[in-house]
Amino acid sequence: GNADTSFDFEGCCFANTPSETMLITDNVFGTPFVIRDCIFAPRPAGADNQLRTTDNSYIDLTVERTTFLTDNADVIRLAGAGGQPGQDNVVLKDIIEWNGDSLFRYEPDGDYPASLTVSEGIATDRAARDPENHPSILAAFSSLYGGSGPIAVDPMFVNSTFDNSVFANIRKWDSASNDFADVGNTANYNAQGSMGSNLVGGAECPSCTGTALVLATAECAADATGLSILPDSSDQLNGLLAVMQNVSPWHPANTNPADQEPALTDGVGLNGLAGLLNDFPGENTPAGIARWDLGGPVDLSEIRVFSGNSGRDGRVFHHYDVYVTTETPPTSGYTLLAEEVTPEPFGTINSGTYEACVTSLQNSVSGYLGEGITGLEIHFYAVDNTGGEFRDDWDPGNGDDRDGLTYAFVSPLIYEVDAYFTPSVVGPMEGPQVTVLECATSEASLPIQPDSGDSLEGMLAVMQNASPWHPANTNPADQEPALTDGVGINSLAGLLNDFPGENTPAAIARWDLGGAVDLNDLTVFSGNAGKDGRVFHHYDVYVTTAPSANTGYGLLIDEVIPTQSGFGVSNPAAPNDLEACVTRIEDVVDGVLAEGITGLEIHFYAVSNTDRVFIDDWDASNMNDQDGYDAAFESPLIVEVDANFVALPTPTPTSTATATETPTATATETPTATPTDTIGIPTPTPTPIDCVQAATLTISCSGTIGEFGFPNNPRLRFHMGVLSATSCDPVSSPTETLLVECDIDCSQFVTPPAKGISTGNCDTVIETLALDIGQCIDDQSGGLMQWKYVTGVGLLITSEVEFHCVMCGDEFGLPCSQQIGYPIGVCPLYNVCNGEDGDENPVSLQSGLGFACEEAECAMIPTPTPTFTETPTETATETPTETPTETATQGPCDSGYYILDSYGGRHRVGNPIIITGAIYFGEDIARDMERATNQMGNEDLVVLDGYGAAHFVEDPSSNVSQMFYFPENDMAVDIEMAADSQGFWVLTDDARIYRAGSAMGSDPAEVPIANLPPVGNDVTIPDEMRDQAFVGLQGGTLRAVALVVIDEDLNSVADGYIVMDSMGGHYHFANDGSDILPNSSAGSPVNSPERLLDPEAYAWPFFPGLDIARDMELHPTQQGVVILDGWDGIHPVPVDETTNPVFFANNRDPLNPTELITTTGMPYVVNGFDDPSTGVDEGDQSVYAYDASSVFTDLEFSPNCASFYTLDKFGGIFVFGEAREIDTVPVPQFGNSPYFFPNQLAEDLELFDISESEVETNFQ
DSSP states (O other), X not given: OBOSSOEEEESOEEEOOSSOSEEEBOOSXXXXXXXXXXXXXXOSSSOOOSEEEOTTBOOXXXXXXXXXXXXXXXXXXXXXXXXXXXXXXXEEEEEEEESOSOSEEEOOSSSSOOEEEEOSOEEBSSOOOTTTOOHHHHHHHHGGGTTOOSOOSSOBOTTOOOOTTTSTTOOOOBTTTTBOOOOTTTTBOGGGOTTOOBOOOOOOOTTOSSTTEEEEEEEEESSGGGSSSOOOSSSTTTTOOOEEOSSOOBOTTOOOGGGSHHHHTSOOOOOTTTTBBOSOOOTTOOSEEEEEEEEEEEEEEEEEEEEEOTTOSGGGOOOEEEEEEOOSSSSSOOEEEEEEEOSSOXXXXXXXXXXXXXXXXXXXXXXOSEEEEEEEEEEEOOOBXXXXXXXXXXXXXXXXXXXXXXXXXXXXXXXEEEEEEEEOOOOOOOSOEXXXXXXXXXXXXXXXXXXXXXXXXXXXOEEOSSOOBOTTOOOGGXXXXXXXXXXXXXXXXXXXXXXXXXXXXXXXXXXXXXXXXXXXXXXXXXXXXXXXXXXXXXXXXXXXXXXXXXXOOEEEEEEEOSOTTOTXXXXXXXXXXXXXXEEEEEOTTTSOSEEEEEEEEEEEOOOBOSSSBOOOSSOTTSTTOSSSSOOOOBOOBEEEEEEEEEEOOOOOOOSSSSOOOOOOSSOOOOOOOOOOOOTTSBOOOOOOOOOSEEXXXXXXXXXXXXXXXXXXOOEEEEEESOOOOOSSSOEEOOGGGEEEEEEOOGGGGOOTTSOOOXXXXXXXXXXXXXXXXXXXXXXXXXXXXEEEEETTTEEEEEESSOEEEEEEBGGGTBOGGGTEEBOTTTSOEEEETSSOTTOOBSSOOOSEEEEEEEEEOGGGSOOOOOOBOSSXXXXXXXXXXXXXXXOBOSSOOEEEEEXXXXXXXXXXXXXXOOOOOOOOOSSSOEEEEEEEEOTTSOEEEEEEETTSOEEESSOGGGOOOOSOOOTTOOOEXXXXXXXXXXXXXXXXXXXXXXXXXXXXXXXXXXXXOSSOOSOOTTOBOOTTTSOGGGTTSBOOBOOEEEEEEEOTTOSSSOSEEEEEETTOOEEEEOTTSOBOOTTTTTTOOTTOHHHHHSTTTSOOOOXXXXXXXXEEEEOTTSSOEEEEETTOOEEEESSSOTTSTTGGGGSEETTEXXXXXXXXXXXXXXXXXXXXXXXXXXXXXXTXXXXXXXXXXXXXXXXXXXXXXXXXXXXXXXXXXXXXXBTTOOSOOOXXXXXXXXXOOEEEEEEEETTSBOOOOOOO
């Protein structure tokens, strides 16, 4: 009809029209028609155009997500006015058309073409009609098909994109049925009369298992708590740990195990870094593949995925595929259930808008996504490119590219996956099945117990591999007899050997069954009173029916394990730690597991790596790996193997006429006495270790424990590496170097409200605590440390690695949560556990306890030898003898470094060139330090003060004349030296750049920047820009923090400048102060410094609303920079160019970018700390924003190696790359490094390579 107003048709079905389905006469300009989510289905024969406008109509038409089924007429036929450019406007998007003459016919009355937008997602089996089409329209359609137009006669889906939430039931064209559409009974018009249309037929969708799979929820919200559905702690997947199927799925910053697999199914909302996947997975490669064993067949009704980030950037999005299997066990047979599930269209930009997203998959018809599902696998893809733009996983023109953009490399935070399912009603499965699999906190709690009356009882195995038993398992009764003695956990009984190798059994046990038998069931028990990773087991079962039990073995069942969720399970710390596990194999259909077998063989594999984690037998790099860890090397204690079988009668021979006697029908078993611990059996003793360092841990007593109140229990920590401190000041106690951590349970000696044990019972206290600590060392050191109790003293400790002792505790003001502690290896600590806070000291013990850890000689602890004892040891210390040694790096990179403190003092660490001088300001005004060459040609240091003055340390006569100074304001923040050391540039907090000496030449002292950014120490980040976590708190300014000067030809004249502010904003200026334009580096070589100066050549990190960016360090080649944030986050620019010298800072091997350089990254401390020099408690997160009070401040490249160091305000230093002496220890191995805690005095760090060393001899 005549349309004077706008019309929206949404979700409509148009059917059974003999003429045009929709005829529009529009005489009013600017009245839009919108047709969205509709079906046009006229009668099969004789229909005219589906959608037509009459002559001279004004066309403003949008058609989206619509299906047309017609006979032979043009589908969309528009007769527009076309009197002016752009007067007719047409948008066609996500359209399926079948069997029409042409999809689109345009017949304008004027001379101008329509404004036509044709998006991806067009599917048609005819071209646009040629005679009436303008060239621009032909080009628009042809562009969908690679510019090769017109559209081919055959049906095409090139570049098609479908919104799964709307097109859930639309199927791709099928050549057999020549049909595009299948709308799953929702548009069945057979009952609409004799001319009705049937749309039910059509092809199966290979990527969909159900005919009504729908994206029931797809949304993003400004706040994670504002989503329409929230994480659920009662869903069926809750607490079920995923097994990651790809190598290195977790981001290097995501180091807390609780933030990895457990975070996916803990029912908790958005929480820090929980669920942060690894970046740079590659094109069309998942960042993380999570697999869940559902514990048996289930009917799966819904899957929900939550993602988010408090930074409100591109990481809030998610993109995943879903696979399922019905195989048992669910280790194979996965097929695609749903593909490319997203909460928003690709191309959506999140710049502070969304904090979280959720998608929910359901089936709108049957209610089930899949039935009989045993395993669920979700492939998560990267989502962003650091710009907040939601991207797909393909480069332009490749694969199923949706957005025309380069593929995403920044991955999401998947903070929760919920799934809802019920057990399938299925009949029993025939064949070997694991019918019992369980671990328990005590052996007695297992559902079944070792059986002394089973058929295998007393039958000795013959071990088929060399050295199957652990060196500590020396008692013969604890070896083969222990496997079938019907006894449970018993000291070292059944302890197999460590380090069998990848995919190699630790032990192969074979039993000759004495003739043919029908095997009914097989049960394996494992356990350890030490409650660690050895409690698990992993085995394959082989059987033979050969007359001799020595040949013909074939696999019966493989990879039998006792955990529902597969490998990767951790045996958690007390009180919930596991002591024992059991598995049973049966055939529940016919009751016979294997018929007529003569021999049974079990291959037992190693199970852990000393970290209490259940690990498979493959390295992480192997495609068969299931847990992301390298192959297990610590083997289990196989407590018992039980089997029940029935002997078969031996058939009477009939090959000769001679009668023979039929043997006894029941195989005769040789009775074997159950081994018992008796006098004369050697007590298992620890295997000697190669002592590298020894110490005496002295525990002393005085007065009364808890004399002034109930004591707070401190902790004793043993850290790897030698402590460089020489004073009693607190030292760093990072978890990255932690070897052993023991709680000192003082409260056990106190019964409130009474006081504790007095001095008269001090020996009892010392013995109790010493033995507790000894047990702690056994449980945690992985055999690297051993101890001996010394009556009245404490412990003598030996170690295969260097170590030092630290204590932390609330009582003496060093909370363990802050990763700091008291160096009891340097000074004793007295008056601990007396209930009085603050009276601890290194001089006098008045009450409570004292602790000291003094260096000792390795020879002080004799090598243990086997002894005969009347009472055997209940639980021996297990000590793997082949502890893997740390891989040594190349030779030393650096000779040492200097640290600048806030007062101008320089602290020499290691043996760098000696540089001395009288500079000391006596006030907190030193701000930066750089290396330089003075006029004498010697190495020197230049210190910048906050007023802008630059001071040569050793040779003040080399000071450069400068024409700027800020005596009233502490505003200078960074200095960069010219190549000739005769000039420099200085950055101030308001982003001004000043220059002096050769760097200035004939130019003005201040670089005349035309567009200064609005930053400065006095510029507070406004609440509307601030990260929501910190709105209303103190702290948080937007100021300039770092300067990079590019001088490619080293002539001391800047090619350009880069200024970074505290949110990571970057500003690029030419030497004359003008802005450097985007794409200015076009045509420049890869890794050219010009690309750094180009503001759009690379992706730069940005931290919206956060006061967190702290330093930007230019690589010595000037080809890249690394940005440091205040939590010690590392951000290289460029981030994805493998040939760039900063690529290694991704913790990726440039020669093999999918491989990690190390499994131990840098610390990442998302916390704030108090600065005692101020009147505010910056450590109080309820008052002060912990981004503004973060402490990491400086990053420096090693001069000679692919390595860098970071410095925190307390003086803590960490190293990454080739300069690490031990790959897994991020702390430099130099001695005498200063530590200023709790004062934040460290300002800067300058490094010297190994050739720049000098030994000090002038001691005073």
